[in-house]
Amino acid sequence: MRLEQLIEWVRLMAAPTAVSGLTNDGPRVDHEFVAARTEWASPLPGDASFRHYCRITSPSGKRMMLMDAPPPHESTRPFVTIAEDWHAADIAVPALFAVDDEAGFIAMEDLDDRTLFQLTGSRVAAGSAKIEGYYQAAIEALCRIQALPLDSDAVAAMPRYDEALLRRETALFRDWLLEACLALTPEVSPESHDLLVALDDVLVLEALAQPHSVVHRDYHSRNLMIDDKDAIRIIDFQDAVVGPSSYDLVSLLKDCYVLLDDELRQRLITHYFAHSEGQSHVTAFTPVQFDLMGMQRHLKAAGIFARLYRRDGKPRYLKDIPLVLTYLADTAASLSQTSRYVDIMRRFEALLRSEVIPAYQVFAQTTAKA
Numbered sequence: 001m002r003l004e005q006l007i008e009w010v011r012l013m014a015a016p017t018a019v020s021g022l023t024n025d026g027p028r029v030d031h032e033f034v035a036a037r038t039e040w041a042s043p044l045p046g047d048a049s050f051r052h053y054c055r056i057t058s059p060s061g062k063r064m065m066l067m068d069a070p071p072p073h074e075s076t077r078p079f080v081t082i083a084e085d086w087h088a089a090d091i092a093v094p095a096l097f098a099v100d101d102e103a104g105f106i107a108m109e110d111l112d113d114r115t116l117f118q119l120t121g122s123r124v125a126a127g128s129a130k131i132e133g134y135y136q137a138a139i140e141a142l143c144r145i146q147a148l149p150l151d152s153d154a155v156a157a158m159p160r161y162d163e164a165l166l167r168r169e170t171a172l173f174r175d176w177l178l179e180a181c182l183a184l185t186p187e188v189s190p191e192s193h194d195l196l197v198a199l200d201d202v203l204v205l206e207a208l209a210q211p212h213s214v215v216h217r218d219y220h221s222r223n224l225m226i227d228d229k230d231a232i233r234i235i236d237f238q239d240a241v242v243g244p245s246s247y248d249l250v251s252l253l254k255d256c257y258v259l260l261d262d263e264l265r266q267r268l269i270t271h272y273f274a275h276s277e278g279q280s281h282v283t284a285f286t287p288v289q290f291d292l293m294g295m296q297r298h299l300k301a302a303g304i305f306a307r308l309y310r311r312d313g314k315p316r317y318l319k320d321i322p323l324v325l326t327y328l329a330d331t332a333a334s335l336s337q338t339s340r341y342v343d344i345m346r347r348f349e350a351l352l353r354s355e356v357i358p359a360y361q362v363f364a365q366t367t368a369k370a
Contacts, residue, residue: 001043001052001054001068002068002070003038003041003043003054003068004038005103005105006041006054006066006068006105007036007037007038007040007041007056009100009103009105010029010033010036010056010064010066010107011033011034011035011036013028013029013033013097013098013107014029014030014031014032014033014034014036015031015034016031018098020097020098020099021080021098021099021100021101022080022084022096022097022098022099023084024084024087024088024096026087026095026096026097027095027097028097028098029064029097029098029107030058030062030064032058032060032062033056033058033062033064036056036058040056040057040058040059041054041055041056041066042054042055042056042057049074050069050070050073050074051067051068051069051074052067052068053065053066053067053068054066054068055110063110064097064107064108064109064110065094065107065108065109065110065111066105066106066107066108067079067105067106067108068104068105069104069105069106070104071102071103071104074104075101075104076099076100076101076104076105076106077101078238078239078240079106079237079238080096080099080101080106081154081157082154082237082238082240083096083108083237084096084154085148085152085154085155086145086148086234086237089144089147089148090144091141091144091145091234092141092231092232092233092234093233093234093235093237094108094109094110094111094233094235095108095109096108096109097109111225111227111233111235112225112227112228114225114226114227115221115222115223115224115225115226116134116135116138116221116222116224116225116226116232117220117221117222117257117258119131119134119226120221120258121258122257122258122259122323123258123259123261124258124259124260124261124264125261125264126261126263126264126267132264132267132268134224134226134232135252135253135260135264135268136268136271136275137231137232138219138224138232138252139249139252139268139271139272139275140275141232141234142216142219142248142249142252142272143272143275143276143279145213145214145216145248146213146214146245146248146276146279146282147279147282148213148214150212150213150214150242155214155242158214158240158241158242159241159242160241160242160243161207161212161215161217161241161242161243161244161247162208163204163208165241166203166204166207166208166296167200167204169296169299169300169303170196170199170200170203170296170299170300170303171200171303172299172300172302172303172304172306172307173196173299173300173302173303174193174196174303175303175307176303176304176306176307176310176311177302177303177305177306177321177356177360178192178193178356180306180307180310180311181306181309181310181360181363182356182359182360182363183359184355184356184359189355191351192351192355192356195344195347195348195351198344199295199344199348202292202341202344203292203293203295203296203299206288206289206292206293207243207244207247207289207292207293207296208244209289210244210245210246210284210285210289210293211244211245211281211282211283211284211285212242212243212244212245213242213243213245213282214240214241214242215240215241215242215243215244215245215247215248216234216237216240216248216251217239217240217241217243217247217248217251218236218237218239218251219234219248219251219252220251220252220255220256220257220258221252221255221257221258222257223235223236223237244285244289244293245282245283245285246285246289246290246293247293247297249269249272249290250290250291250293250294250297251297253265253268253269254294254297254298254327256297256298256301256320256323256324257320257323259323269290288335288338288339291331291334291335291339292335294327294331295327295328295331295332298324298325298327298328298331299328301320301324302321302324302325302328304317305317305318305320305321305324306318306321309367315367318364318367321360321364322357322360322364325352325356325357325360328348328352329349329352329353329357332345332346332348332349332352333345333349336349
């Protein structure tokens with residue numbers, strides 16, 4: 001993190017004559033931060049990108065969150081454009097105080113540290129009304145995102161979740177988990193690679209056949225904050241696209257970090273359709289499309305977790321792969337009974353349970369000992 005540069009920028013932004021770099025008329029950097037020092041800053045643990053965050057606290061207790069998104073690896077502009085657009089649409093994102101696109105700095109509202117994940121842990125049973133209420137609120141916020149008009153300037157500027165992007169994402173499973181980590185190369189397991197090509201065709205076909213809306217693209221328990229008013233707030237939205245409308249719902253309800261009770265998941269799906277009544281142009285996806293969209297996301301996630309370990313030296317994500325593989329195997333088993341893709345799903349479930357999951361268990365044990 002470029003901490004000294006970031007703090008110097010904060011001091012400049014706290015001056016009465018500072019130009020915030022924002023288009024809205026919201027709050028700006030408090031004047032007290034004109035005396036900001038590096039000792040006021042508390043860097044936060046890194047995420048899976050080049051971005052870094054720190055909390056800055058003044059002697060009187062005023063706080064802000066600072067983002068360091070170093071060019072050329074990151075750009076602040078998508079984050080700022082979406083934040084301003086969503087804030088205007090009453091979508092609960094952090095308020096922005098100042099931005100410098102050229103330097104890659106943002107000063108924004110501090111939402112504290114309480115994520116939905118911290119309240120749920122890795123499993124959620126059916127009996128917690130409090131937790132269910134948070135999920136209902138997250139679904140209602142998602143419906144507001146999906147109601148954004150596709151012809152607005154901000155949405156029109158978003159990338160499209162097209163065939164090329166979908167295929168790049170599913171390839172991560174093959175490239176980074178099967179090959180780079182488990183050594184299940186085409187030479188070792190040619191049938192598995194042929195099967196993944198056929199599966200990819202199915203996933204792309206069904207994703208593109210769905211209604212499209214704005215997609216957060218990482219809508220899950222670790223990117224949903226609970227603020228001091230006990231309300232859901234949304235972060236990490238800078239990679240939003242226009243794409244399949246079931247994507248964010250399955251991301252939330254088949255979370256890569258949290259296993260929801262099946263009964264609770266079904267109730268929340270019912271809540272989604274009830275709350276989004278009147279948005280049939282968005283919600284007209286089938287249960288099979290929902291499950292297949294989840295499969296596409298989980299292939300991508302397993303590949304990303306493996307890449308974070310193998311390429312980026314971040315082993316902590318390996319512990320999240322078993323749940324993702326379980327989702328994939330269970331979904332394949334379900335779809336082999338209820339969909340027109342019986343053969344491919346049976347073969348994929350068999351591949352996971354007979355080759356991939358056992359190979360990953362050996363890999364995880366070996367890695368833990370290293």
